[in-house]
Amino acid sequence: ACLAHDREYVESIVLGQASVTMRKRVGFAEAPMEAYVLRSLASLGATIAATRRCLLTGGVWSGALSGGTHHAFAAAGEGFCVFNDCAVAARLAQVEFGVANVLVVDLDVHQGNGTAKIFEGDDSVFTYSAHQAKGYPFSTRCASDVDVDLPDGCDDELYLRLVEPLREMIASRRPGLLVF
Numbered sequence: 001a002c003l004a005h006d007r008e009y010v011e012s013i014v015l016g017q018a019s020v021t022m023r024k025r026v027g028f029a030e031a032p033m034e035a036y037v038l039r040s041l042a043s044l045g046a047t048i049a050a051t052r053r054c055l056l057t058g059g060v061w062s063g064a065l066s067g068g069t070h071h072a073f074a075a076a077g078e079g080f081c082v083f084n085d086c087a088v089a090a091r092l093a094q095v096e097f098g099v100a101n102v103l104v105v106d107l108d109v110h111q112g113n114g115t116a117k118i119f120e121g122d123d124s125v126f127t128y129s130a131h132q133a134k135g136y137p138f139s140t141r142c143a144s145d146v147d148v149d150l151p152d153g154c155d156d157e158l159y160l161r162l163v164e165p166l167r168e169m170i171a172s173r174r175p176g177l178l179v180f
Contacts, residue, residue, distance in 0.1 A: 001044060003091035004087035005083060009075045013083075022076065023036070026079070036082075040082035043064075043069060043082075044085050046066050047085035047088065048089065048092060050064040051089040064085070067085040068085070069081035069084055069086075070108060070114055070115045071110070071112075071113055074117070074118050078114065078140060081114060084114050087104075087118045090104060093176065099175075101124060101173060102175055102179060103125075104119070105128050106127070108131060109135055115129070116142040117142040127146070128144060128145065130148035132152065133149035148162050
């Protein structure tokens with residue numbers, strides 16, 4: 001987790017010492033702390049395992065269903081996201097496997113504010129987020145390298161037209177790892 005998060009933040013979570021304010025920001029103020037910690041570590045661990053499997057085997061893809069915790073910042077969680085598994089996966093690929101160019105593609109209905117902030121100003125990780133223009137997050141939105149604001153009521157045809165440039169972006173950037 002410390003690959004993308006501040007050590008003090010990680011320790012406060014892992015040791016069960018997160019403040020009530022921090023737990024409220026994440027959305028787990030009422031949850032038992034042990035369950036909160038185990039859930040967060042299991043989700044992050046699944047993404048780490050999938051990333052390592054993909055890169056160790058030369059695989060085309062690998063997946064973890066519990067991830068997508070794109071609202072977590074380096075020093076704080078938000079929106080039910082404790083650790084930013086996509087950010088940790090990108091950093092792990094760089095540190096352990098020497099991947100120079102990572103593309104993070106976020107197609108969740110909510111803008112990937114934590115991911116955008118963690119990689120702000122870092123040319124080695126490119127962030128792309130297609131999301132509802134008027135949706136969450138409302139006050140903590142951070143600019144991704146590319147943000148595609150989808151209108152309310154967006155149908156399949158419009159969605160596919162708006163995200164079509166992603167295909168060319170992948171071809172031109174040729175990332176060593178694409179995290180989705």
